[in-house]
Amino acid sequence: MAGREWNPLRRLLALPNESRAKTILVAFLVSAVCAALVSGATVLLRPIQAANRAAEEQARIAALVEGIPGMAALLEQSGGTLSTVVIDLDRSRAATEVTPATLDAALGDPGNWTALDPAQDLAGLGHRPNFAQIYLLRDGDDVSLVLLPLSGQGYGGRIDAILALKGDMNTVAGIAITGHSETPGLGGRIEEASWRSSFPGTELRDEGGDMRFRVARGPASDVHEVDGITGATRTGRGVTQMVRFWLGPDGYGPLLGAIDRGEF
Numbered sequence: 001m002a003g004r005e006w007n008p009l010r011r012l013l014a015l016p017n018e019s020r021a022k023t024i025l026v027a028f029l030v031s032a033v034c035a036a037l038v039s040g041a042t043v044l045l046r047p048i049q050a051a052n053r054a055a056e057e058q059a060r061i062a063a064l065v066e067g068i069p070g071m072a073a074l075l076e077q078s079g080g081t082l083s084t085v086v087i088d089l090d091r092s093r094a095a096t097e098v099t100p101a102t103l104d105a106a107l108g109d110p111g112n113w114t115a116l117d118p119a120q121d122l123a124g125l126g127h128r129p130n131f132a133q134i135y136l137l138r139d140g141d142d143v144s145l146v147l148l149p150l151s152g153q154g155y156g157g158r159i160d161a162i163l164a165l166k167g168d169m170n171t172v173a174g175i176a177i178t179g180h181s182e183t184p185g186l187g188g189r190i191e192e193a194s195w196r197s198s199f200p201g202t203e204l205r206d207e208g209g210d211m212r213f214r215v216a217r218g219p220a221s222d223v224h225e226v227d228g229i230t231g232a233t234r235t236g237r238g239v240t241q242m243v244r245f246w247l248g249p250d251g252y253g254p255l256l257g258a259i260d261r262g263e264f
Helices: 008-014 022-064 071-078 102-108 185-192 231-244 253-260
Strands: 081-087 114-116 127-129 132-140 142-153 157-166 172-179
Touching: 102 132, 142 231, 142 253, 157 231, 185 231
Parallel strands: none
Antiparallel strands: 081 132, 114 127, 132 142, 142 157, 157 172
């Protein structure tokens, strides 16, 4: 008994290499050490991984926005940090169950669309999606610019656009037409820069909060109008109704109010 080795490690090493106990214990010890090293590396690298993910997300968003005609320059002028968020239009808040990555799948479910009655359906859509992806440019805690996707019926078919609003959520910063089926040379001129240039500075609502935006039949006559296109009255009316619907109570209106109040 006096010469017996009581050091567990030495006793383990003294066992024959073909010993099952020695094999199991060595494997366990190696696994434990490796697990500790991996856990430690994960903790140490987590801030770097988070920063890399944020940079990748920012680059992805920037690439998306750069594909919107005229918006990249607008973002450079405004400054701030760009982010994207999926909005639950029924609650006028950020969606909790739908992300930009799952938005298309969510909108493939008919249950995620709301039927509009004729009195509501200014844009002629029939149904409104319950979720929409918007872009926010933040300067500190304040939203300095918001980009809103719009859609509605024109003369020749559906018109798709991105409307940019300044931080007061009432002044138009710019518009991009991302899709349309309007007549070339007439309503099709909505994609021309010369027409889109009449949007910046236009105010959507009057001092009483009433929606006043419209596309005029000719040159704009006040701060709530943008220039009309000769021979394209129905296209102009479609753009008017599209903007009024999406920035009204059944679209982004409640959300814009929350942003303006600093609640978003």
